[in-house]
Amino acid sequence: MFEKLQRLGKAFMIPIAVLPIAGLLLGIGAAFTNPVMVETYGLTNILGDGTFLYYVLSTMSAIGSIVFSNLPLIFAVGIASGLALQEKGAAGLSAAIAFLVMHVIISTILGFLGHTPETTSVDYFLTKGLDSVEAAKQANVFGYELGIFTVKIGVLGGIIVGLLVAFLANKYYDKRLPDALSFFSGVRFIPIISVLSISVIGAIIPFIWPYIHIGISTFSEFFGRTGPIGIFFYGSLMRLLNIFGLHHAIYPLFWYTSLGGEMEVAGKLVQGGQAIFFAQLADPAVTKFSAEATKYFTGGYLPMMFGLPAAALAMYKTAENKNKKVVGGLLFSAALTSFLTGITEPIEFTFLFVAPILYVIHAILEGISYAVLYALDVSVGVTFSRGIIDFTLFGLLQGNAKTNYIWILILGLPTAIIYYYTFKILILKMNLKTPGRGEDAENKLYTKKDALLKEIDIEEVISALGGRENLTDVDACITRLRVTVKDIDKVASDSVWKDELKAKGVFKKGKGVQVIYGALAEVLKNEINKIK
Template structure:
């Protein structure tokens, strides 16, 4: 299972590569085109509608949104291609088609059940006698994916599709059909079996997911009633649900409905934590922002601005020396995205599946951050997420008297130190394969394919492995060629590998063989699979 999680972590790195720049564009663009922010700071002439910067920032925001709004599809394609051992292109295409088919099937069945965009709106549910909160909970189950009306299953849907398609690709990429259907044999069979299988999954989801989604929403209601303890569980659960994008089942209820509190501002009754904050921001008579309203998002500033960047530094410091240059650029961009915009997916997915224990600790630390900042009466608002941009706009520039932001700065360094040393110690003690360590597969360090292949004769490598007929599966990580053979006794001895085939070492266990080739491992894998 751990091996499979590591492979899944490697597959996640493919789509993750595009997230840092998309996150920065989205965070910067969204923050500086927010109408209330522009009006509050008197920047209408510079950033208001119709200005050159407004157009530029709007384009940036939309480009970033295009990536994050389609993360489920991106992960479906990336995971399928990443986990497929053969015919990766066919797997990726099959995943894209299957993802669309799954949500189309869900949409059709929702229609059979009487659910349409009109009958799932908040106004419709309220017209049926539900309260504003209950109507929002019901409506929040449904949404759109690629323009298709469906249920909000989020990234989890993409992961499900990606994993299913990769399994089917590995099993059926060489499937032989009867002569009358021979055209559909082999790789052409992959999209067929994928679509049929995922369509069946799509037919089941509408009967299960609404109950799961509503269960999560209902369970979350106790958070606001239990003070600091509730905030701890809120912060931790939000971080755990964020893995699959399921945090969307919770936070809107606190940001935009009476569940997040009610407060009279400038003579109007405002409901929802973020709504209250922005109403107070617009009210010149506001002396202090309500910490009761902001408690559902302020807690994220410590881990996003200080904790995760420190964790990235820890992962860089424990990476193998030969890999640090390559892994440094990945971790730096992910850390910068978290610090600048508060978008954490790029850095979290670098260790989520290769070292899930670290993610669990991260969730606990985030829960503590929510609890502590709530107890200390900190009230810093957010537009999109909790990076330095929002902290500056809605903390620093508002003044400590209004926000009590000073505690975020005071606790920032201790938070960074805790993340740094906890991550560093656990990675070393547990030998966790974070980027750049040992067999970690997340960072590719080579570019000179032709030059490297001159060092080793691929045909001789196959011969040393017992010949083509002895090979069952050929894979590789960043340093090792990983092969499953039918008969391990046919594999050449260590001397052949180290003296004749220029390997650094060879390890055998059961029917598994690992040959250490450094940067050449991945290239050898591809060349061997071509010959097979």
């Protein structure tokens, strides 16, 4: 299960990786073409309708918007190609075809069942005696995908297609057919079997999805009714899952599917927290972003921009004097990374293994941050993570009236103080071996690619993984080398990785191995794949 979730999380990151640039384009474009902002700051002659910059910024906004409008297809292709071990291109193409076929079949069967745009509208259900809430729920089951009338299965439909096509591609990429049909053997068989298989699923979905959709809506409402308490557990759980890199397999369900709620924006039903935010961002008629949508990510701003940098300061202050010069620059670099970009693992993995109690406290504090900002109706969006860049684009530039961003600034200093003194007191009272403390303390962070690469022998890394013949798949995320091996027993012990190969930590489960190398992980992945 660990191995499969690891690979699934990696596959999720492929489509998610295109979203930051799309979000930036949409954020900048929407912010600087917003009529209220243009008029407020007297920029009509520069950014007003008809100016050159207006056309450029409107185009940027349109580019970003089209990406978020087609997330289901993007996820289908991205997951299929990401999980396919062979013939990734064929898997991606097959997923695109299968996605279209699935929705066409759903649309056809809906027609057979008498479901049309006219018979699935709110007004129609009201004539059948349903109250306005129930009529809206029933109508929300149906909608359009790439111009096809279908059920609103959204990104979940893309995930289903991606998983199915990846499974079929891995199973049949070398399939041999009888001589008379040999042309369709191997890679050409992947789109054929994908279309046949998704046709069965597409024929079933219209009969079961309405009930599933209503169930998910009810569950989401229940989760929302738990208010800040439910969001506290969500925030803490995501931070704890980050240890194993499994959060990538969970949060996209809340960000991009109906599990994260659904809302009508500009006349279209939008599903998922982040998708709702960017739909509202693209709609000039929206005067306040929905905190119900942003509650699944806004809470990260306080710990990422203020909390962890303060924790880094606490580790610096508690380091031995002789080591402060060494660890100071490294901790400052990691703190600045967290503040600017929201990438926190360089700091987190500095204390996770030597002082796990600090990580537990960090997870609890992050959960509290999620709960408090949600309770205060703060609705600042994100692209990839929650640093000052995203805060500026989706908070400051959007205005406090739309986002309530002021609470992040007000609570920033108290958050920093809490993190600083909590970490400092625990480090001193429990004598925790954070960077710069103790004779054998590690006085480095794993963010210096060039220096570390000189210290690590790629052949030794491969040997520690059991040798070339033991490697099935080698990949990496931002901070982790992710490897699937044939025999986990051949993988070196934790002490070898930490003492000899400069790793910050290692996780082994089933046939999956994750080695934490910070920003060096991607470099190591490429080097290993060159010579394995």
